Amino acid sequence: MIIAIDGPAASGKGTLAKRIAVHYGFRHLDSGLLYRGVGMAVILSGGALHDKSAAIAAAQAYDPGRFPEDDLKSDEVAKAASIVAAIPEVRTALIALQRSFAQSKPGAVIDGRDIGTVIAPEAEVKIYVTATAEERAGRRVRELQGRGGLVDAAAVLADIKARDERDMNRAVAPLKPAPDAVLLDTTYLGIDAAVRAAIDIVEAVRAGRRPA
Numbered sequence: 001m002i003i004a005i006d007g008p009a010a011s012g013k014g015t016l017a018k019r020i021a022v023h024y025g026f027r028h029l030d031s032g033l034l035y036r037g038v039g040m041a042v043i044l045s046g047g048a049l050h051d052k053s054a055a056i057a058a059a060q061a062y063d064p065g066r067f068p069e070d071d072l073k074s075d076e077v078a079k080a081a082s083i084v085a086a087i088p089e090v091r092t093a094l095i096a097l098q099r100s101f102a103q104s105k106p107g108a109v110i111d112g113r114d115i116g117t118v119i120a121p122e123a124e125v126k127i128y129v130t131a132t133a134e135e136r137a138g139r140r141v142r143e144l145q146g147r148g149g150l151v152d153a154a155a156v157l158a159d160i161k162a163r164d165e166r167d168m169n170r171a172v173a174p175l176k177p178a179p180d181a182v183l184l185d186t187t188y189l190g191i192d193a194a195v196r197a198a199i200d201i202v203e204a205v206r207a208g209r210r211p212a
């Protein structure tokens with residue numbers, strides 16, 4: 001079974017995907033880490049983020065173990081990721097890895113922007129997670145503070161809005177709900193309540209019911 005979880009920055013996709021994967025004993029892939037890895041490789045090579053050839057080369061040579069996950073979680077790398085993610089050849093280079101992961105048995109949970117629309121349109125369950133930009137920025141600020149260092153809350157909100165804009169309006173694989181995705185607004189849901197709601201959606205789809 002494939003469960004696709006898409007949505008904008010800090011909506012809670014990764015948290016839900018991890019918890020759903022544990023619940024069902026499925027494997028989990030955070031596809032954002034792939035684009036973050038490419039962004040990070042370009043930053044480290046000293047190349048400009050808009051230099052398509054550097055980003056394409058980094059995507060074609062993508063090595064999942066190259067950077068520790070913690071190093072990829074900064075705001076700077078998130079921004080770089082969303083710039084390189086708009087380059088069609090970068091996306092193409094990362095498709096095979098994601099599609100092969102989607103075939104994991106007994107199941108795969110993948111979170112990202114285009115999982116239900118492009119990577120695995122055949123996914124049995126598609127959840128599109130949202131929350132207001134202000135709520136999402138607040139979550140990201142707390143997360144970045146937890147990793148240490150000073151955080152400029154206004155800059156985090158501005159970065160999230162800019163990234164949403166870029167992700168939703170790019171020509172290839174823009175962020176949008178698949179026509180058959182179930183929407184889950186987590187603005188007023190804590191983590192446990194959001195996980196329960198997501199599992200209810202999976203159960204309803206598995207039982208052939210339309211989720212409430």
Ligand SMILES: Nc1ncnc2c1ncn2[C@@H]1O[C@H](COP(=O)(O)OP(=O)(O)O)[C@@H](O)[C@H]1O
Pocket residue numbers: 007008009010011012013014015016111139140142143186189190191194
């Ligand atoms: N429903 C929620 N309520 C409050 N905080 C949340 C919720 N879901 C996730 N978080 C927190 O918000 C931050 C971003 O969540 P994450 O799952 O990484 O989002 P995404 O994968 O969409 O970027 C994390 O620190 C996470 O613990």
Ligand SMILES: Nc1ccn([C@@H]2O[C@H](COP(=O)(O)OP(=O)(O)O)[C@@H](O)[C@H]2O)c(=O)n1
Pocket residue numbers: 008009010011014031032033035036078081082083085111112113114115163167
């Ligand atoms: N399937 C995906 C996943 C991420 N991305 C890009 O990678 C960036 C970082 O993704 P992420 O999921 O790690 O970001 P957060 O939602 O965790 O902030 C996004 O802003 C997108 O531009 C994408 O284009 N397609």
